[in-house]
Amino acid sequence: MVLNIGVIGTGAIGREHIGRLTNTLAGSKIVAVTDVNQEAAQDAIATYQLDAVVYPDDISLIAADNVDAVVITSWGPAHEGSVLAAIAAGKYVFCEKPLATTAAGARRIVDAEIAAGKKLVQVGFMRRYDEGYLGLKQAIDNNEIGAPLMLHCAHRNPTVDERYSTDMAISDTLIHEIDALHWLIDDDYKSVRIAFPRNTKNAREGLRDPQIATLETKNGVIITVEIFVNCQYGYDIQCEVVGEEGIVKLPEFSNIVTRKSGKLSQEILSDWKYRFTRAYDVELQDFVDSIKTKGAPQGPTSWDGYIAAVTADACIAAQTSGAVETIALDEKPAFYN
Amino acid sequence: MVLNIGVIGTGAIGREHIGRLTNTLAGSKIVAVTDVNQEAAQDAIATYQLDAVVYPDDISLIAADNVDAVVITSWGPAHEGSVLAAIAAGKYVFCEKPLATTAAGARRIVDAEIAAGKKLVQVGFMRRYDEGYLGLKQAIDNNEIGAPLMLHCAHRNPTVDERYSTDMAISDTLIHEIDALHWLIDDDYKSVRIAFPRNTKNAREGLRDPQIATLETKNGVIITVEIFVNCQYGYDIQCEVVGEEGIVKLPEFSNIVTRKSGKLSQEILSDWKYRFTRAYDVELQDFVDSIKTKGAPQGPTSWDGYIAAVTADACIAAQTSGAVETIALDEKPAFYN
Amino acid sequence: MVLNIGVIGTGAIGREHIGRLTNTLAGSKIVAVTDVNQEAAQDAIATYQLDAVVYPDDISLIAADNVDAVVITSWGPAHEGSVLAAIAAGKYVFCEKPLATTAAGARRIVDAEIAAGKKLVQVGFMRRYDEGYLGLKQAIDNNEIGAPLMLHCAHRNPTVDERYSTDMAISDTLIHEIDALHWLIDDDYKSVRIAFPRNTKNAREGLRDPQIATLETKNGVIITVEIFVNCQYGYDIQCEVVGEEGIVKLPEFSNIVTRKSGKLSQEILSDWKYRFTRAYDVELQDFVDSIKTKGAPQGPTSWDGYIAAVTADACIAAQTSGAVETIALDEKPAFYN
Amino acid sequence: MVLNIGVIGTGAIGREHIGRLTNTLAGSKIVAVTDVNQEAAQDAIATYQLDAVVYPDDISLIAADNVDAVVITSWGPAHEGSVLAAIAAGKYVFCEKPLATTAAGARRIVDAEIAAGKKLVQVGFMRRYDEGYLGLKQAIDNNEIGAPLMLHCAHRNPTVDERYSTDMAISDTLIHEIDALHWLIDDDYKSVRIAFPRNTKNAREGLRDPQIATLETKNGVIITVEIFVNCQYGYDIQCEVVGEEGIVKLPEFSNIVTRKSGKLSQEILSDWKYRFTRAYDVELQDFVDSIKTKGAPQGPTSWDGYIAAVTADACIAAQTSGAVETIALDEKPAFYN
Structure with a gap:
């Protein structure tokens, strides 16, 4: 049953996912690896002491008889081809974001999966597995706060490296909220605006930071997301859902409470990796378990990947236009209900 | 020295202010009262056991030799006339909001005060005297968080009565943020948009609730204020200032911490009166003390009242237009620097 | 009505009380002052611009016709004499702690007051006027947590000066808990033990710090109070009441919330004066108001002062003996019910 | 490498550990099970779809060639025999608490392990793997709060079943603090007293609840632990370490923050199982990993099991005597340093 x-x-x-599947999670075995840099693939086997074969490319790896599922962690532009090949081979797929670099590409995957007639693909949006977000979702689904009306969110990084550009605030940063928030309130996006407040002096030349995205949903929920990637003080994810009868909010990241030098304080994470460590674990364990027990992954689907791609495109257009941009999603295929 | x-x-x-000045604060004495309902004025004297005279109208009260300062708590449309009369008589004025019901009216007061050559007027915006806001201001002024970039605010009431209309979300509710926030960050408003999220089912027929006001300042700070006057759960004022180096936020209203029935909880106020009780006290004490020790009130000025009037007008226009409305302030007279 | x-x-x-009564509170006037140092008394009049007379001693001041009430803020050993003189003269008394330096002295005051047949005396235990303690008391009295079973308290100062001795941890520090806690749970103390944990290196030579007092009440409630007067980090008062059905706890002192440099923090006070500023105000205002409206002060009584004296004596004995010391109170006179 | x-x-x-090792953790395989009820053992295999053999007893299971390590989750009185047998066979042991039901039994295990010359045994005290406790330990070890002087702890359950007796407050409840706290501050216990506050009406007839244990360590640290197993409101573990320079405290269990019906609240767990779910996972994963990578378990040792046994005996004696009971530990064998 492995x-x-x-x-x-x-x-x-x-490598992180290899380590996780090998040393932390139950029920899977890495039997095959590939990389455009074949030495890197060899090195991964050595480092994690895998009993696995190096394949020359994704196609041959996918074709291997003993491969039940693939984990796609190549660079973004290669994702679409690998996913389509895996679908064609009837293999399960865990694909890191983005599912495809264009909305059209994501749509091609959706169509291929529908044509294959079986849900095979999970996209690596791990926030849905975070206990905080799950708590929010449970409260909303249990009608504890009535219908959601507004969401106030923030996505803050202490700093970013010099390759980080203004549009990456959408494609690398906001993308996580894009996936998590429509899932959270079970709604679809309708439009978006991006506003640029006064720029922080801590952003490198040419980078617009912070930004405020205002999304509106089909049900009229207004979502504001502050994106601030040079906030200096830490990695901080905030999400508050205001409903007709009450409000629920993510907890602060849990840490010991200190009284010292005139301050009552808790540490804030500086490294994003630690914020969702556990969500990454639960996400991949669920991928493995769901295939075994339900015959299909239960996480974010190709359709969610398509929604993210279309929404991100509109957000990037809104960065330039300064206007309200429509988020025009195709009708949701019954296959994904 | 009274x-x-x-x-x-x-x-x-x-009556609240009469009670406060008589039974809570030091250094003043109420010697004169008037009301369009003369019986009400008599009754106030009896209730608070004042050693005071009832005057037939504001003009005669202002003219009384032993009146050093007037507190104007009549209905809004009467404020401008009383303030102008007091300025003409050289008397100090504490005027509850609004200073005048129109921007033009507020401007007339500004001009009269400048012509009189002496600061006489304080407008009753009490939040500037709240310890929380003062703490935020001190942190900002001490450069603890660098330049402010964004403010995230909320003004929530549990319910409102049936006379409350959509524009009162500006003139009665947002008006407090309008005054407090430009003071807080020492900046001027440039424009505003109002968005209407999905309406709460708890609003009476015809009332748009909640609303989101997005103000932009001359320095490029973007301020979002959620106005939600049927939030059900309590009276709740939130204000968070995001700066280049850190963030400061109002504390929750202080209350004992309870562990009971599976919850760790603190009470949230239901009645707005208790939220700023102390700020009202400090505000009026400061009015009294400043006149005695500095010869002029030190609180919100006529100019602040003018800013509030112009900004509120733009916000109400924005409710209807759905567009970004410019907030066109006259140049600030040197008199108010 | 002054x-x-x-x-x-x-x-x-x-001087603090003079300033408070003159510049902050309503309804009183300082008409007389005295001090063993007559120049100091003259100076107080000048500083606070009082319309008051300097008397040569307490007896002559108490005898003055226009003195309705006295505030006793001389050094501790002089309190008893002044209080007894005021009672003899039928004047109201607000006496700073201690009411008397011995239990016998406090008992003499109790007896004198009973003999006079009228409640005249309030002792300056201000915690009963703190909003936090009042919130705890209200919750207990409303039976929100069932019968109290245990109290966990802490009284921490950042540092103390070199005159502070081990027994002052009782007479100057714990004395506030001694008064507040029996009032809070409406119970009487039965016994006490004092334990000395490992000493902090930050205590001066010869001072035992911290200490832990364990009090037991007639109803069997066990109260532990950590006394730690060189805790370095701030002035911090904690009180948690564990009841049969739930727990209530003092809130942290309210302060803005900051995110900066990897910390989510609130400031802790360093100076005790600010912790109870408002309680001091409310305490004295209540003294003034109660006399006017109810003909007697409503705060801590002479009997409470007696309880504090007897309990403090037992605590100091327990410091030396290391044993459980009985707190032997006389039967409560009906006069104080 | 399994x-x-x-x-x-x-x-x-x-069964919980079987499920955990099979479905949650990496790197182990259950190959053998036994139970005094052989049907229960068969049923476990069926339920968890194990590829494992049922053995008639612990001795035969331990003897099986393919068994590298045993997990002992039989009833307490059987632990000692199984542990000794495993040590004799040179097999690794993860033994749930208690290591033995008597101090003498625990000492026999210690002696056997020393004689075997190899660390083989880990005792199932999972708190050392809790992120909160680890955070406290790190802060203490990094000297962030100076030398520890006092610990204030609480162990509260909402209710207990009718078999729960007064001494189980030690052997089943306090036992976790007994292990965790000496590890936390790297110190040894010297003595203990148990006090009984007023009993809660919610305890069944005959059960003394709450209790307060006061432990003193060799370094003079005083530890108070409130044990309250009918606290009604939830399962709640508190631990605060007061040091010379500051204080660190466990965080509240993380949960979403709700504003509703006049309350700002977070849920408190009602079921203890969820409080340390993750610690159980980390504990067992560490057992598996340490054997593989370091050749010996790194968790709580037989010596820690012995300390717990001796300390629990003293605590139970203190319940009856009402006196300070000495905790007389043998000298720590160098083997455990």
């Missing part, structure tokens, strides 16, 4: 997994892409995130 | 005060308007708020 | 007050003792705390 | 495990005892906790 799920045999092939890993496509053995860079940083690929 | 400041002799005349009170114009002995309705609810007038 | 209460005329004479102040006996114009040292630091005397 | 650790083969035999499980002795397939009751509730045994």
Whole structure:
């Protein structure tokens, strides 16, 4: 009852998932790896002492008989091809974001999956597995706060490196809220505006930071997300849902409480990796378990990947236009209900 | 060294101020009262056991030799006339909001005060005297969080009565943020938009609730204020200032911490009166003390009242237009620097 | 309707009360002052611009016709004599702690007051006027947590000066808990033990710090109070009441919330004066108001002062004996019910 | 590189560990089970779909060639025999508390392990793997609060079943603090007293609840632990360490923050199982990993099991005597340094 997994892409995130599946989670075995850099693939096997074979490319790895599922952690532009190949081969897929770099590409995956007639694909949006978000969702679903009316969110990083550009505030940062928030309130986005407040002096030349995204949903919920990637003080994710009867909010990241030098304080994380460590674990364990017990992954689908791609495109257009941009989603295929 | 005060308007708020000046604060004495309802004025004297004279109208009260300062707590449309009369008579004025019901009216008061050559007027915006706001201001002024970039605020009431209309979300509710926030960050408003999220089912027919006001300042600070006057759960004022180096936020209203029935909880106020009780006290004490020790009130000025009037007008226009409305302030007279 | 007050003792705390009564509170006037140092008394009049007379001693001040009430803020050993003289003269008394330096002295005051047949005396235990303690008391009295079973308390100062001795941890520090806690749970103390944990290196030579007092009440409630007067980090008062059905606890002192440099923090006070500023105000205002409206002060009585004296004696004995010391109170006179 | 495990005892906790090792953790395989009720053992295999053999007793299971390590989750009185047998066979042991039901039994295990010359045994005290306790320990070890002087702790359950007796407040409840606290501050216990406050009406007839244990360590640290197993409101574990320079405290259990019906609240757990779910996972994963990578478990040792046994005996004696009972530990064998 062990799920045999092939890993496509053995860079940083690929290695993290290899380590997680091998040393932390139950029920899977990595039997195949590949990378455009074949030495990197070999090195991953050595480092994690895997009993696995290096394949020359994604196609041959996907074709291997003993590979039940693939984990795609290559660079973004390669995702679409690997996912389509895996679907064609009837193999399960865990694909890190983005599912595809264009909305059209994501739509092609959706269509391929529908044509294959079986849900095979899970996209790596881990926030849905975070206990805080799950708590919010449970409260909303249990009608504890009535219908959601507004969401106030923030996504803050202490700093970003020099390659980080203004549009990456959408494609790398806001993308997590884009997926998590429509899932949270079970609604679809309708439009978006992006506003640029006074720029922080701590942003490198040319980078607009902070930004405020205002999304509106089909049900009229207004969502504001502050994106601030040079906030200096820490990695901080905030989400508050205001409903007709009450409000629920993510807890602060749990940490010991200190009284010292005139301050009552708790530490704030500086590194984003630790914020969702557990969500990453639960996400991949759920991928493995769901395939075994339900015959299909239960996490974010190709359709969610498509929603993220369309929404991100509109957000990036809104950065330039300064106007309200429509988020025009195709009608949701019954396959994904 | 007692400041002799005349009170114009002995309705609810007038009586509160009479009680406060008589039974809670030091250094003043109410020597004169008037009200369009003369019986109400008599009754106030009896209730608070004042050693005071009832005058037939504001003009005669202002003219009384022993009146050093007037507290104006009549209904809004009467404020401008009383303030102008007091300025003409060289008497100090504490005027409850609004200073005038129109921007033009507020401007007339500003001009009269400048012509009189002496600061006489304080407008009753009490939040500037709240310890929480003062703490935020001190942190900002001490450069503890760098330049402010964004403010996230909320003004929530559990319910409102049936006379409350959509525009009162500006003139009665947001008006407090309008005054407090530009003072807090020492900046001027440039424009405003109002958005209407999905309406709460708890609002009476015809009332748009909640609303989100997005103000932009001359320095590019973007301020979002959620106005939600049927939030059900309590009276709740939130204000968070995001700066280049850190964030400061109002504390929750202080209350004992309870562990009971599976909950760790603190009470939230249901009645707005208790939220700023102390700020009202400090505000009026400061009015009295400043006149005695500095010869002029030190609180919100006529100019602040003018800013509030112009800004509120733009906000109400924005409710209807759905567009970004410019907030066009006259140049600030040197008199108010 | 102004209460005329004479102040006996114009040292630091005397001046604070003079300032408070003159510049902050309503309804009283300081008409007389005295001090063993007559120049100090003259200076107080000048500083606070009082319309008051300097008397040569407490006896003559108490005898003055226009003195309705006295505030006793002389040094501790002088309190008993002044209080007894005021009772003899039928004047109201607000006496700073201690009411008397011995239990016998406190008992003499109790007896004198009973003999006089009228409640005249309030002891300056201000915690009963603190909003936090009042919130705890209300919750207990409303039976929100069932019968109290245990109290966990802490009284921490950042540092103390070199005159502070081990027994002052009782007479100057714990004394506030001694008064507040029996009032809070409406119970009487039965016994006490004092334990000395490992000493902090930050205590001066010879001072035992911290200490833990364990009090038991007639109803069997066990109260532990940590006394730690060199805790370095701030002035911090904690009180948690564990009841049969739930727990209530004092809130942290309210302060703005800051996110900065990897910390989510609130400031802790360093100076005890600010912790109970408002309680001091409310306490004295209540003294003034109660005399006017109810003909007697409603705060801590002479009997409470007696309880404090007897309990403090037992605590100091327990410091030396290391044993459980009985707190032997006389039967409560009906006069104080 | 898979650790083969035999499980002795397939009751509730045994099944939990079987599920955990099989479905949640990496790197182990359950190859053998036994139980005095052989059907229960068979049923565990069926339920968890194990590829494992049922053995007639602990001795035969321990003897099985393919068993690398045993998990002992039988009833307490059987632990000592199984542990000694495993040590004799040179097999690794994870033994649920208690290591032995008597101090003498625990000492026999210690002696056997020393004689075997290899650390083989880990006792199931999971709190050392809780992130909160680890955070406290790190702060203390980093000297962030100076030398510890006092600990204030509470162990509260909402209710207990009717079999729960006064001494189980030690052997089943306080036992967790007994292990965790000496580890936390790296100190040894010297003495203990138990006090009984007023009993809660919610305790069944005959049960003394709450209790307060006061432990003193060799370094003079005083530890108070409130044990309150009918607190009604929830399962709540508190631990505060007061040091010379500051204080650290466990965080509240993390949960979403709700504003509703006049309350700002977070849920408190009602079921103890959820409080340390993650600690149980980390504990067992560490057992498995440490054997593989370091050749010996790194968690609580037999010596820690012995300390717990001796200390619990003294605590139970103190319940009856009402006196300070000495905790007389043998000298720590160098083997455990």
